[in-house]
Amino acid sequence: MANFSIRLQNCVVLVAAMPMTIERDLHMATGNGETSYTKNSRIQEKVMFQIKPVLEEATRAAYSALLPRTMVVADLGCSSGPNTLRFVSEVIGIIARHCKEHDRRHDYPQLQFFLNDLPGNDFNNLFLLIQQFNKSMARNHKGEAAEALPPCYISGLSGSFYTRIFPSESVHLFHSLFSVHWHSQASEQLKDTKNKCLDIYITKNMPPSMVKLFQQQFEKDFSLFLKLRYEELVSGGQMVLTFIGRKHEDVFTREPNHLHGLLAQSLKSLVDEGLVEKEKLESFYLPFYSPSVGEVEAILKQVGLFNMNHVKVFEINWDPYDDSESDDVHNSIGSGENVAKCLRAVMESLVASQFGEHILDKLFKEFAHCIAEHLENEKTKHVVLVLSIEKAIIHV
Numbered sequence: 470m471a472n473f474s475i476r477l478q479n480c481v482v483l484v485a486a487m488p489m490t491i492e493r494d495l496h497m498a499t500g501n502g503e504t505s506y507t508k509n510s511r512i513q514e515k516v517m518f519q520i521k522p523v524l525e526e527a528t529r530a531a532y533s534a535l536l537p538r539t540m541v542v543a544d545l546g547c548s549s550g551p552n553t554l555r556f557v558s559e560v561i562g563i564i565a566r567h568c569k570e571h572d573r574r575h576d577y578p579q580l581q582f583f584l585n586d587l588p589g590n591d592f593n594n595l596f597l598l599i600q601q602f603n604k605s606m607a608r609n610h611k612g613e614a615a616e617a618l619p620p621c622y623i624s625g626l627s628g629s630f631y632t633r634i635f636p637s638e639s640v641h642l643f644h645s646l647f648s649v650h651w652h653s654q655a656s657e658q659l660k661d662t663k664n665k666c667l668d669i670y671i672t673k674n675m676p677p678s679m680v681k682l683f684q685q686q687f688e689k690d691f692s693l694f695l696k697l698r699y700e701e702l703v704s705g706g707q708m709v710l711t712f713i714g715r716k717h718e719d720v721f722t723r724e725p726n727h728l729h730g731l732l733a734q735s736l737k738s739l740v741d742e743g744l745v746e747k748e749k750l751e752s753f754y755l756p757f758y759s760p761s762v763g764e765v766e767a768i769l770k771q772v773g774l775f776n777m778n779h780v781k782v783f784e785i786n787w788d789p790y791d792d793s794e795s796d797d798v799h800n801s802i803g804s805g806e807n808v809a810k811c812l813r814a815v816m817e818s819l820v821a822s823q824f825g826e827h828i829l830d831k832l833f834k835e836f837a838h839c840i841a842e843h844l845e846n847e848k849t850k851h852v853v854l855v856l857s858i859e860k861a862i863i864h865v
């Protein structure tokens with residue numbers, strides 16, 4: 470790794486080029502431009518649509534168990550795209566329907582939403598979205614009786630969900646979509662074990678000791694996440710977690726790994742062209758893990774703080790704009806570009822912090838090409854896990 474020096478008055482200190490840190494380097498592509506997360510989050514939107522019944526059940530359960538005057542709801546890893554406020558309006562709609570069905574229209578709870586993400590998230594954009602949302606709610610319901618919708622208050626909350634971010638027993642419903650598969654921190658051990666390996670996520674050729682490190686980091690992080698949320702949830706509180714996972718227990722199955730294998734392949738071709746330093750690729754990996762249902766269940770059991778209400782695995786086409794059920798890819802070049810844009814919106818901050826922004830256009834063009842070639846032979850899907858769990862009552 471390259472070193473650079475800083476002159477501090479009369480002494481020179483040697484500093485290694487800064488290693489990746491999740492808090493600083495991970496954020497979705499900001500703004501509203503062509504490559505922004507805002508314009509490239511249709512996969513997450515489609516997943517949100519699929520999990521609606523699970524969210525509805527959990528929201529109703531959290532509300533009806535306690536009938537709180539103020540219901541506190543938190544979205545963890547909210548980013549700042551169109552899905553962020555979609556989640557808020559979903560929950561408002563569910564509570565409004567529930568209250569109407571149970572004759573509580575005159576007794577709506579106040580809804581308090583906390584939208585959480587890491588400090589690098591585009592909170593400026595998020596606050597603008599919140600303002601627009603509040604205005605459009607006021608406009609759409611102008612002149613309607615007070616019982617039209619429950620009143621809601623929305624705040625942004627910066628910080629890692631791998632730390633305590635709420636007071637004890639204060640939250641009724643947690644939700645998180647496509648966020649909990651991220652590691653809490655970049656593991657020095659993983660980076661060091663990589664040694665001469667050019668892969669950036671689990672592959673068949675990766676040394677088992679390294680695969681174990683990916684798994685152990687997830688186990689550690691997910692256990693911590695569950696313990697923290699347990700403390701923050703009220704008794705009877707609910708949590709809906711949706712993340713990228715695996716269909717098979719075998720960690721070497723292709724599904725989630727293959728897309729990242731193609732990203733590694735694209736980075737390798739930039740190494741061959743002399744645009745990326747080999748040593749930089751040797752020390753780079755993607756700090757997340759796609760677990761199987763069995764792995765998630767085992768951690769839940771071991772932590773022992775939650776009851777499982779629901780777990781489901783479903784698949785979604787790689788191409789966010791391909792809504793067909795068929796096994797054919799009609800336009801592999803177009804699909805390749807769509808998939809690459811989606812992944813770029815999520816990964817570009819990490820890639821840029823390791824290799825520099827100058828490689829982004831070239832890399833993701835190459836990546837689109839690799840994906841198109843792959844889709845020519847085989848239509849591939851993301852595997853998604855959705856989990857609905859409830860705070861357990863522990864008798865001591």
Ligand SMILES: C[S@@+](CC[C@H](N)C(=O)[O-])C[C@H]1O[C@@H](n2cnc3c(N)ncnc32)[C@H](O)[C@@H]1O
Binds near residue numbers: 497510631653
């Ligand atoms: C792919 S985005 C999903 C955004 C949004 N939930 C959606 O469905 O469109 C994942 C988000 O999780 C956030 N994230 C990852 N690790 C986090 C952590 N430890 N604490 C808070 N947010 C985190 C990222 O910054 C990113 O905004």
